Amino acid sequence: MIVTMVDAIDRALVHALQLAGRAPYSRIGEVLGVSTQTVARRFNRLRAEAGLRVVGLPDPQLAGRSQWLLRLTATPRVAQDLAGALSRRPDTSWIKLASGGTEIVATVHSTPSDGNALLLNDIPRTSGITSVSAHYLLHQYVGGPIAWRGRANSLTAEQEAALLQTGIPRTPSPQLVDGASVKVRASDGKLLQALGEDGRASHADLAVRTGWSTATVARRLDELLRSGAIFLDTDVDPVALGFTTSAMLWLSVPPAHLDAVGRALAEHDELAFVAATTGRTNLVTQAICAGPDALHSYLTERLGAIEHITAIETAPILRTVKAASPGLVGWRV
Template structure:
């Protein structure tokens, strides 16, 4: 294994220990350095030093995010077609919105994809018909409601890296909730302090407890208890925003598949198991299965499409669109985001 100094000066700056640390943080973004160190078999200081380097150079960032379904929100996969000269400003306008994520420019430079969240089905009309950019340069908008998530949320593609063993994963996962405990009432209702808490966690999932207390107006004890409650209810999950190149990914492609209805569930589950798939979900529309696929290069992508995808019996048609630029990832828009943060979509 490289020493910290060698890893920091290496060409990729990302070694096996970094990958193990990233996997640990994907499982529990706020796990203490001491608990992570115990699992990884290194010192607390090594974990703290590695995390600080990765965080400082923009290679890796922990995000604490809200799960849409737990809040009763509806997610839409939106495709915006516009004139070439308008693509970047329209994408940037979408990215500035607080109800969007995963805003990308796709191949050809005239299509933008984004995930939009509406508070409920009743609010979707206003979101899609009134709030999306309305300029003469936007020549078409299609929206596909996300019906079911086969892979995504707290299960990022880092979880498929094999960096940690099953036993190490079990040690980092939170203990299972008492089956006798009172079930959580869904959807979860958030108060103003909760929303301020999520705003802070979306910027940095490891924001110190004292800062979260100052933001919410709660005591540190109350903040700690609320974090446990939100995670146990499935409302809060942790994600890693990272540079895809550190895992050897050079190509991200959006796949839109048309699958026979009787085969949709089985095909979605099979697709979710592919190591190349960062996200998979069932949607409305003629292409009723969507996936984000990460590959080393275009040759690896061709092999994947002509083997794994081609072997799925329920797939009738396929549309693929390479991403040429990511404008916004899973968290809030930042000016200096990593070049290729990636988990899904």
Template structure:
């Protein structure tokens, strides 16, 4: 069955340091899980034309090598959380240890070493002014060897979240996509904001924590984690998804999809042109995240490229064409320690102790 699918391969290295090669079946599976991370393997198999055993085996391989996994995430806007993009400069010998500590926190994601490993970048989703005060004004400033901290509050997300990588959306046909659509509709950053009519409970918190570790956890495992029955978990997950409090995302390694260079672009834009620039950035196929922020720069975009040459071409063409952008600061990711979801392992760099 597998041999009937043309092989279009991309080589990469998983978290275990082993080479990983993705073919057309892997790509189709990745696309399918972006559409519905909880879709039964039997349904995915029927849509992409392989056996259920093949789909299950391929997903175990993707997850086991750290290439891709499904995670269940709480919608921070619905929960009243504030998102911050935090940059920390430290002495080079301390950067990895600080990044590791940030990666272990439940309220962080996208923890990265940038600028050749001398700077740390992360996203923090904090529940109150007290939480922000604790992390940004107490914990980080008191951390030894931290030199400087910059925190920018995310005011508006123009693009990002599930299905934000357009390059990954071409492996299934529109008919196949329709077969896998769970019917909840895409996450809308303009509409799916503000408090929900559903108040999360302690059982929901435990449910979120388990789904952050493994978005495809079975109902028995979820029931055990939440301290509820399986029937309660099924009903509650449907309700949370309808209310946009819970969504599923494929947490994929950009390098596994051929994007070995990830860059953050921090731009300055006059307020009168902010919406227009964000709308144009959102249409760029390279851009996976674009938002308006507070701070000296008021737009941040994250974009993925095959290499630095492609990044240069992007800056000198697409970004150069945005004439209302008055300045651009570009940093590339040196090492990624945490993406979305709970951290499972933190591989140390070669030679680290």
């Protein structure tokens, strides 16, 4: 993938999509003060050159899914092959090569019915792996439905309000529909698969994929989005936004202070992911910074100033092999 650098209009477009992933090009153009054609052209260019896309995903907690972070170390050749194999599995996302290409960090989604096959069977039997650790995600402070704040700083408050004033569902916007919580059903499978490939797919295209009428698609999609049962996530290569350095940070915090530290970190624009986990370390984050100096400053000044963090392990990310979207691979950070 050829990574392009972006300008102010591109950044505003990414911000708009993060707020309202299915907003029409015409509405985004009105808010940004550019033509519909300009928005469409910019979106298509960023899609081709920076992997920009919107995907619709079920909220793991509301869908009854467990999430694990796997850390695997291996020789560089084995690690790359294994990362590629993991990326082809439907139960994985956010697969990263870290620590010079000798470490894999992957998110694995499981349900009680699948027996955690990957965790218990597949990984330990793969030759060439020197260590494996699995960390159960207990609570996410940033990530999933709670989007990264670092790329949402291009629109003014007035522009944000104008984008959302016509009833376009905010991303995310947990609400109650007809006074009851809406849950993902087995019959939503084809809809979710289509949204996982393209969260901006038209009602007509989704009707073809699901076999439903366009009216049924529109009604069900609106229910799922407004209830928070599914959310829209925006993928884009951070390098295109000027963030060239990224690292996983594995933190140790006394349990009595874990939630307070997690909430404090959730306010940091440098962090695209913050979660409490099980394991030897109990808080994990992903920092995305403008460069090595910016990461150093973040670690020593902002993170270092937070009380009760007793240890930090930093693992630089070399490449994102798989993101939230099945179609987005090959980020270089």
